[in-house]
Amino acid sequence: MRHKFLLSIALLPLFSIAQKTQNFKYIRPLIGTERMGHTFPGATVPFGSVQLSPDTDTISYELDGKYNGKVYEYCAGYQYEDKTITGFSHTHFSGTGHSDLGDFLIMPTTGELFLNPGTATNHAKGYRSAYSHKNEIAEANYYKVKLDDYNITAELTTSQRVGFHQYTFPKSEKSHVILDLMAGIYNHNEKNVWTFVRVENDTLITGYRQTQGWGRTRTVYFAMSVSKPFKSYGFQNNDDKNIYKGFWRKFDQSKNFPEMAGRKLKMYLDFDTNENEKVKIKFALSPVSTSGALENMKAEIPHWDFEKTKNEGQMLWEKELQKIEVETISEEDKINFYTSMYHAFINPTVYMDVDGSYKGLDQNVHKADGFTNYTTFSLWDTYRALHPLFNVIQPKRNADMIKSMLAHYDQSVHKALPVWSHYANENWCMIGYHAVSLIADAVAKNNADFDTNKALEAMISSSNLDYYDGLEYYKKLGYVPEDKNGASVSKTLEYAYDDWCIAQMAKKFGRNDIYETYSKRAENYKNVFDSTVGFMRPKLSDGSFKKEFDPMDTHGQGFIEGNAWNYSLYVPHNPESLIELNGGKEKFSKHLDELFSMNLPDKYFANTEDITRDGIIGNYVHGNEPSHHVAYLYNWTNQPWKTQEKVRMIIKRMYHSGPDGLGGNDDTGQMSAWYIFTSLGFYPVAPGSPDYALGSPLVKKATLRFENGKLLEIDAKNQSDKNVYVKKIELNGKEISKFITHEQLMNGGKLTFYMDKKPSK
Template identity: 75%
Template sequence: MKKAIAILSGILLFTAAGHSQKVVRKNYEYINPIIGTQRMGHTYPGATVPFGSVQLSPETDTIAYELDKKYNGEAYKYCAGYQYDDPTITGFSHTHFSGTGHSDLGDFLIMPTTGALQLNPGTAAHPEKGYRSRYSHTSESAQANYYKVKLEDYNIVAELTTSPRVGFHRYSFPKSTDAHIIFDLMAGIYNHKEKNVWTFVRVENDTLITGYRQTQGWARTRTVYFAMAFSKPIQKYGTRNYDENNIYKGFWRKFDQTQNFPEVAGRNLKMYFDFDTEENEQIQIKFALSPVSTEGALANMRAEIPHWDFDRTKNEGQQLWEKELDKIKVITLNEDDKTNFYTAMYHAFINPTVYMDTDGRYKGLDQNIHTAVGFTNYTTFSLWDTYRALHPLFNIVQPKRNSDMIQSMLAHYDQSVHKALPVWSHYANENWCMIGYHAVSVIADAIIKGNADFDTEKALQACISSSNLRYYDGIDSYLKFGYVPEDKNGSSVSKTLEYAYDDWCIAQIAKKLGKADIYAKYMKRSRSYQNVFDANTGFMRPRLSDGSFKSPFDPLDTHASGFIEGNAWNYSLYVPHDPEALIQLNGGKEKFVRHLDSLFTMTLPDKYFEHTEDITRDGIIGNYVHGNEPSHHVAYLYNWTDQPWKTQRRIRMILKAMYKPTPDGLGGNDDTGQMSAWYIFSTLGFYPVAPGSDQYAFGSPSVTGAELQLENGKTFTITTKNQSAKNVYVKKIILNGTPLNRHYITQSEIMNGGTLQFEMSGKPKR
């Protein structure tokens, strides 16, 4: 092992020496936050630190969200607040999702302006009618924990950076006697007219503002507190109150609250702060958030950024990123691959986000204040996406954080009136978005892989409770019939299959803890997928409560009932916990391979695309939909047949097609890091097909070499021999000097450290 590490280190040194004329780049310098900001990636380009509570980023349009909008409407387009092709910026807000397919957040929008005061954003076609500004990508820079852009209409240079709980703004103004900072508390990414519940602002003195915002968006009850400090005393300030149609309606109280009044409250508030500025004068703003109180926000600011040194905060945040990226050091075939890899790590380490003040206090699901004792509390759990690869990745390179995330889930369970683990939760709210009870997968994966620094007995009970939530999403019917009948609950096949997998996860926990009766019960439930398999068609098919299969049936139709984010062809391959049985259902290995092959090679007519924008085939190869997570394990299923080399070929094809160092470089929503975690695993050469197992299926590594620096102090090294863009097939795999004659590696083999060597070839090993 030491010899292999020395060889890899020597390669790194040799590479640096051989290119002595080039500047050696830090890993964080390969991060390109612009990747995924165009089309469907839904990432944001702004500043944040690893797992930070603040995501300070530009908004490029206002979103008129309507509850009856179609999936491809404006709300979907602006899930991250920024679209690369938009010509204007409306301001910079402090909270964002990364890569989601649903919108919320976008809190506390700030926009610097000069000239006549305007408090409405205007339109992209006529930015001069509002406070928005044109900008150009040529004057835009996005790096790890740093964003910079020139607001052309005002000749203002905007710069953003962050600490975990504080956003730091720096605005360079021209000489002006009418410089403004617009503070729009109406703006938000989930922007239908009932969004704002209440806002409150208090001017503490001429440099400090505090307050809070309550919203009713995707999260039904969300309160965020803030403290905002200016580097320069405010000369004058004012407030406007608007109705739900953005029409100024004034105040009803006895005071003139529109100018220099220290305390205002209302449903829809906008404020402005005026200054005189000299040429290139910089006005800085520190904006701290808290889930608890304005006092907590101010304490966060004082703890994290007690100074006014913007560059110091930027550099400290970039060093935080370097520390995280150093956990996986890679050698790649080219610089583009390294950009893709470290940007994928960046996106994977944005969410979940820290959700507590520096003193450990946070608002819980029960809307009461709690203190996280002995763990860091997290939020933003997009579990239908992230159970597949993101949390398994954390069990290797972020085990302490993943354990804390599970403790956060157990705290959620304690605070839940339903006694349920989170499904899709953020900011002390449960959205119940998507299907399954996949927190049990995250918990099972941690327990089985030996990363269970939490109460495992309690965790098992929480998993069992979530699996028996009878009034939730067809579970009652699932327990009664052994499947979810389509006439009782929609997306019935998808739910049956995902419940069956989650039940298998519970069985693995029970087995680990010596609970034989629970193990037997949930193993039986885990075979429920068999109840929706139609042997006559060879597909998983919607079934009715009378036992009959639903007709008509077209396995390619994404409009058809029974499925969510996929069709029967995709979901008929979703039995990750029992591939051998799935192969037998499909008539054996040879027939199963033909099924897999056709998934990648068929051509779908346009009529099968559910959304008009999807006709562009974003994230789609044949009928394989990489942009939708139920397909993420599929290419690895060839390992259970006699043709594992096809896994190797498909993986390299997907890596090349779906990940590029460009604004449109993600073939679908990044989904809070899941797409990026798939990339990380697959470039390293293995993937967790069934989280809850200790095995990772081999694929085809695209790196030349890698070192995983593990938290236990050990190093796991990956080397490749004869690596090239054409040599995509694995000829031989050697672990610590011993050839492997199997198609997987285990968690313990990775965590014990050592060397995994792949010998690559241009010809498949048949």
């Protein structure tokens, strides 16, 4: 009763907000579900632990159970062009370029029972079903689809830790609900370590799943409650290596036996259903225990009112969207803006039970004391714009995310901050030690509600792991040598930026010795610049530049997810020095012009997933994050109007409201955060600095509501799709140019852009 009362009190202001505006109705979860966006269309609440969504060809089994090897296309479990749905699982990444999760797939069926999903071309021999987008609805915290093979309507919604299913069945004496613990995203047959299911009674099932996917050791517990008692149930254990298999066959464990364990386990529940009868399922997750999952369910959804849960979740989205109110040129711009906010507020995800318990990196149970613990940190992507966005409109959450990272540091045997972490695992994916950027940015923007001494210690420790990705050579030589460690130029450049972040942090707290050391390291980008060719270029351990060099090639040239053209512009902490290396402002501007206008020959698109035509304008790769600051570099030249011109061109080319409306992986919100900042007219070129580069806003008007209680109004006068240039900018009536500080933004007031169709030179 106490939980219900507190929840009701907490939601009162949300319903009041919703009566005024309903911005959540502009959210289109299907944006990014086609091609490379890798978003999912299902239900979740802001930063929710559960992402309940349909999977289409994720499993991709042949009929004999063999896995067909698809991974990259199905990072989010769903591809818009697929014609069949395999079921609805409870955990999904949003916008990543790597696969995992897809835990606890549920599929309702009727008629003959199949426990193999079948294939997209032969689904009649499996439990998957055909569906049509005409019968599909995807909204904030709500997904609905008709499963054509079974005439079943599936509806999904969520709370923070609980997935809520509602299935409308036809009349049948052979209605089933399948729970496939074998299914998942990423190499399914080899992923499971162990699964366990326990039938507590005829409406309650508990269990867990251990996997070794991208996260090498990951355990998720569940409690599954059904609104209607099942008349019978059974299991299928496909694990030929189960040493107990022969023993258990001495009696029938496959039917109505109360527990089962194995690597390749599937379960089914049988029902009699009347016409249009609704069978509901509450499926709670926990990182700690089945009892924790049960407590999460009791606390969050103690009832069977599907619409109530759906509406409460939508009001949570409305509360988040109210932090930025926009007036746009077109309806599509508003859809893109609020869907970008939606995608930006999916990850990182809350990772703890209602009592604060969670499993740590050391695989022990911890309790978050005084903060909300988060997971899913795709830091190579999100340090650039997503976390800086949080410092503007989600500062409390961002501080808790940093506290979560410091807990990760405490639990790490390496004494390192996270690189790419999720579900008590460090994946060591991508490069850099960019958690230091998040911390430095929070400190620079006066959002340091955490132990800053410990944070600085963790930053220094993370920057000195000799065995990590060429750092031993970087510290010794001032660069990563390509003959000792691949992607060497990218690593050198990103380490140098991270070192600058550490220097800024040290300077803030008067640690001059650390400041001087890391300021020197921050200049290491100069060591890989070859003035004879005008590009950053891989260097060998003997000090010479690698002879074979093609600045447009992405393979074997010392770069990751980019080429020399892209990465030679990556010195975000010192654009002035970068411009000087490139021969001055005029020459550098021409270099930027060429980047956007050049044509890449077809040979550079062969056999690569890193650069595709989806996210490219000339040789500018918006689909990969190292280029996200590039259009703003004109602000350091004598041609800032080209920043205005380019960002408005990028935003129209790379974003639209269709399923293929993202020009690359959303990368847990980074692409969306770029859109939000750019639409508002400013961007954090160098997180760790309090400064933002000004651009050309897409909105006509915006109101930002800050947690400090102040408002910032943005007004773009004479705004239109043709008036992309800025004639003049005023902050509270006083003219400013090119840059604005975080303090100026957070003090509120009015930021006015005077737009024109001609550049102001």
